Amino acid sequence: MLNVTNLHAYYGKSHILQGVNFNIKEGEIVSLLGRNGVGRSTTVKTIMGEVEPQGSIQFKNIEIAGKKSFEIANMGLGYVPENRDIFPTLTVRQNLLLGQKSDASSSRWSIEEMFGMFPNLGERAEVAGGVLSGGEQQMLCMCRTLMGDPELIMIDEPTEGLAPKIVEQVAELLQEIANRGVAILLVEQKLSIALKISHRLYVMGHGQIVYEGTPDSLMAADDVRAEWLEV
Amino acid sequence: MLEVFIFATLNGLVTGLLLFMLASGLTLIFSMMGVLNFAHASFYMLGAYFAYSISLYFGFWSGLIFAPIIVGVLGALVERYGLRRVHQQGHVAELVFTFGLAFLIEEAVQFFWGADTKNYQSPDLLDFPLFTLFGQEFPAYRGFMIGISVAIFIGLYYVLTKSRIGIIIQAAITHPHTVSNLGHNVPLIFMGVFGVGSALAGVAGVIAGPVLTTFPGMAVVLGSIVFVIVVIGGLGSLAGAFIASILIGLLQSYAIASNLGMPDLLNLLGLEFGRDHPLTDLWTLTLPQIAPILPFLLLVLVLIFRPTGLMGKREQ
Numbered sequence: 001m002l003n004v005t006n007l008h009a010y011y012g013k014s015h016i017l018q019g020v021n022f023n024i025k026e027g028e029i030v031s032l033l034g035r036n037g038v039g040r041s042t043t044v045k046t047i048m049g050e051v052e053p054q055g056s057i058q059f060k061n062i063e064i065a066g067k068k069s070f071e072i073a074n075m076g077l078g079y080v081p082e083n084r085d086i087f088p089t090l091t092v093r094q095n096l097l098l099g100q101k102s103d104a105s106s107s108r109w110s111i112e113e114m115f116g117m118f119p120n121l122g123e124r125a126e127v128a129g130g131v132l133s134g135g136e137q138q139m140l141c142m143c144r145t146l147m148g149d150p151e152l153i154m155i156d157e158p159t160e161g162l163a164p165k166i167v168e169q170v171a172e173l174l175q176e177i178a179n180r181g182v183a184i185l186l187v188e189q190k191l192s193i194a195l196k197i198s199h200r201l202y203v204m205g206h207g208q209i210v211y212e213g214t215p216d217s218l219m220a221a222d223d224v225r226a227e228w229l230e231v
Numbered sequence: 232m233l234e235v236f237i238f239a240t241l242n243g244l245v246t247g248l249l250l251f252m253l254a255s256g257l258t259l260i261f262s263m264m265g266v267l268n269f270a271h272a273s274f275y276m277l278g279a280y281f282a283y284s285i286s287l288y289f290g291f292w293s294g295l296i297f298a299p300i301i302v303g304v305l306g307a308l309v310e311r312y313g314l315r316r317v318h319q320q321g322h323v324a325e326l327v328f329t330f331g332l333a334f335l336i337e338e339a340v341q342f343f344w345g346a347d348t349k350n351y352q353s354p355d356l357l358d359f360p361l362f363t364l365f366g367q368e369f370p371a372y373r374g375f376m377i378g379i380s381v382a383i384f385i386g387l388y389y390v391l392t393k394s395r396i397g398i399i400i401q402a403a404i405t406h407p408h409t410v411s412n413l414g415h416n417v418p419l420i421f422m423g424v425f426g427v428g429s430a431l432a433g434v435a436g437v438i439a440g441p442v443l444t445t446f447p448g449m450a451v452v453l454g455s456i457v458f459v460i461v462v463i464g465g466l467g468s469l470a471g472a473f474i475a476s477i478l479i480g481l482l483q484s485y486a487i488a489s490n491l492g493m494p495d496l497l498n499l500l501g502l503e504f505g506r507d508h509p510l511t512d513l514w515t516l517t518l519p520q521i522a523p524i525l526p527f528l529l530l531v532l533v534l535i536f537r538p539t540g541l542m543g544k545r546e547q
Binding site: 048050068069070073074079081085087089090094097098099101144145148 | 395398399401402405406408409410411412413414415416417
């Protein structure tokens with residue numbers, strides 16, 4: 001479904017992505033792991049067209065490198081940014097409406113369903129998004145992207161700074177997304193959720209993929225974890 | 232005294248609403264681009280001139296409908312093929328671009344329509360007194376100006392806060408990347424907002440042309456006050472722009488209507504100066520005389536004591 005081949009990206013003169021290769025198949029949950037600053041977030045931003053890509057990015061066998069963000073989103077690629085960029089002055093419901101595409105009738109997600117899954121959001125449907133707690137904002141941000149009915153959703157550090165109970169909710173939502181046949185690229189620093197739900201994992205270091213495997217194989221590879229993941 | 236006050240208030244309201252029609256578009260465009268569009272008042276002037284030309288053949292009402300549409304399309308084209316390219320060169324380049332455009336439009340207006348004042352008339356249909364109070368008539372056309380301004384603002388408010396496109400615009404102004412990642416064509420939205428903002432300025436030109444006279448300097452006259460308004464209101468704040476527009480409209484209107492002057496103030500203080508005093512011009516100043524500079528005086532005071540304007544947020 002997503003094929004990234006020899007992807008390079010620059011911030012000014014610094015060479016951030018130095019030939020990234022990975023792929024995601026339909027309905028698959030894939031995690032992209034690594035320490036801070038190795039280029040995980042830049043990888044998803046580059047796929048989304050926020051950072052100028054060099055190399056090949058194919059989504060559903062169509063080259064998307066060089067396309068604009070909104071075109072890529074409309075092809076069915078969803079992105080939940082790390083900074084939980086909700087619109088603080090708009091209500092929870094309006095935030096969700098913004099995620100909808102113009103043709104929302106065929107979407108596998110509806111606003112009422114989201115409120116059913118997350119009663120906290122439902123109770124605050126008409127409240128400004130800015131007053132929600134960090135965990136609620138994260139949920140809102142994920143639900144908002146889902147409203148656009150993506151076939152692949154890229155989620156950047158959804159559990160960062162959240163209480164363990166909320167982290168569990170995030171994991172449940174990720175499972176629900178996968179159950180509905182949506183592929184997931186989960187970008188994480190910690191292993192906890194990633195090991196539990198992923199089909200496959202990639203580990204990044206210095207702007208490249210340094211390891212590819214399954215949760216089991218990564219647990220067995222003590223050297224990889226020590227060199228690239230543990231702090 | 233009461234009739235002076237009532238008429239000054241109504242006239243101030245007419246001016247204030249007219250100013251807000253320009254200031255609202257300018258504020259929206261500023262929030263989007265991050266720079267003031269110096270050519271904004273030029274679109275107001277174009278509105279008046281297009282409406283004048285259309286009215287010669289098809290009457291005032293056709294001008295009211297078609298002139299803003301033409302101006303809106305022109306504005307959208309300026310954004311699409313001018314500003315969007317210049318934007319990559321940074322804010323200074325954008326500012327200089329809009330500055331140049333303002334001069335260009337003024338020259339073009341003189342080239343096509345001439346330097347003289349046009350005889351652009353309000354429609355005969357509205358050529359009657361709306362009401363008579365204390366023997367003084369309030370023209371129906373001014374009532375019409377208030378009505379159409381209020382109607383447009385209610386419509387604009389409704390679209391911006393209640394409709395899906397309005398919500399997308401609000402979000403795109405503050406979070407363009409995020410909105411784009413959700414699949415919305417942000418550049419197209421910006422072009423649309425620029426077009427509608429220009430069209431609003433066009434409407435203001437159409438309805439102000441017959442009252443404030445249609446001449447090549449009209450953009451400069453009103454434009455400078457509109458810039459004062461967006462600064463006083465707080466750059467980027469629609470509510471601030473509204474308050475400042477009404478405030479300036481009323482302030483100017485009251486100043487013109489009053490017959491107070493320095494002599495009254497001096498009398499109050501018990502001072503008296505002879506006619507042959509070297510500063511006679513200063514001692515005899517009246518409020519109506521200084522009315523035109525009041526907005527700029529307010530601008531200077533606001534910038535000194537409240538640099539963010541009435542409703543503006545402090546820049547990060």
